[in-house]
Amino acid sequence: MSTENEILAEVEALKARFSDTKALYREVCALLFFRYGITPTTNKLYQYVRKGTMGTPAEALAKFWDELRVKARVEIDHPDLPPEIKTVAAEAIAAIWQQATAAARSDLAAIRLELQADQERSREQEAQAQAAAEQLRGELELARHALQQVQLELEAERLAHAGAQARLQQAQEQLEQGHAQQQRLQEGFSADLAKAREAVDTAQERAAAAERRALLEIEQERQARAKADKASEALRSQLSQAESRERQASLEHTEAFTRLTGQLQAAEAGHQAEQASRVLLEQQVRALHDQLAASRQEATQYRTEAVTVHGLLERLAPPTAPAPAPTKPARKRTAK
Known part of the structure; x- marks a missing residue:
């Protein structure tokens, strides 16, 4: 159980014990502060109690702090001590009481942690x-299931055995029939074996x-083979x-072909030279013709x-001057 749930349970118990709302709030303040070490506030008190108005927990909280301060105040009444020493002594005792209270709270918190x-x-x-019990239940269920399975298998095995x-009985009968048939087959095999030996x-x-x-x-085949060889x-x-005659004829034909080829190449070379010279002469004649035509044109x-x-x-020219013959200048031009 968590601390919050414990506080709620304690508050419910206090509600049953205290009918007065203010007294209930004071008890809840003491519960939170002394038992759980929680500083009470107005909102927290109202959250736990939920009775009265918001002013009720505030008033109860103020009275709680006043009572706590009164209880925490230590007064030393001694007629021979000066007031300053009384004050210092009271403060020292108050500090001791606070330290003791803090130590008690620490011990209480440690005890609470140990309890938790x-x-x-x-x-x-x-x-x-619970997990072990569940596991045992599961194992028991598995064992029961396995037992049922074994029983079913045993019953099936009994049926299979039957x-x-x-x-097996049927096989024995078939075996006896097989022995009889084998005997007949052996007799027939002996007769067939005798016939087979004769054959x-x-x-x-x-x-x-x-x-x-x-x-x-x-x-005969060997003799025929010798003749064939x-x-x-x-x-x-x-x-x-x-083949020798064929090679000789081939050589002669090759030589003749070579001679004819040489003669043909020589003839072709002469023919090509004649053609080249003829082309050259034709070119020269055409050039001369061109020159002659150009001269005639000029x-x-x-x-x-x-x-x-x-x-x-x-x-x-004036009329008195003799006119030159028209052919002479032309002849001079031609002579030039």
Whole structure:
């Protein structure tokens, strides 16, 4: 149980004991201050008690502090002591009382902590015990379930055993039938074995005859193979001679082809040279033709210019002056 819950329980107990609201508030103040070491306030008192108005806990709290101060005040009445010493002594005793009260509160807090720790340990032990009990219940339930499962398996095993007994009886009957059938099969096998031996003897005789025929055929095949080898050797010789003749003819053809190729290349080279010279001559002829055409064109131009100049001179010359012949300037132009 937490401190808050303990305080609430104590307050409920005080409510049952004190019907007067102010007295109840004073008792709650004493409970909080002396037992739990909590400084009481108006809001906290009203929160715990919840009776009267907000002025009621304030008034009760003021009276509580006044009573506490009166109780805490120490008066030393001695006729021979001066007032200063009385005051100092009273303050010292008050300080001692306060220290004792604080020590008592500290011890009370330590005891309360120990009690709370014991309560926590008790709760933990109780929780562990409950957990162990739950675990035991679970294990018991598992054991019961396992027992039921084993019983079911045992019943199934009994049924299986009964079925196995029935199958064993049936298997024994089938085994006896099998023995009888095996006896019949052995008798039939003996008869079949005798027939098989006779057939094997006959087959061996046939195999011996076939072996003799095979040996004879092998000898004939060997002789034929020897003849074929001789014929093959002769054919190889003929083939070698034919290959030699073929190589000789190929060499001769190659030489002839080489000679013809050289002659053809020489002829092509001469033909190319002739073509080159002919092209060069044609180019020179075309150049001469071009020069001749250019010369003729220049001569024609010169003649035209001479005729034009001669006509101009005739028009510009005086009438008395003899006119030059039109052909002479042209001839001079041509001579030039």
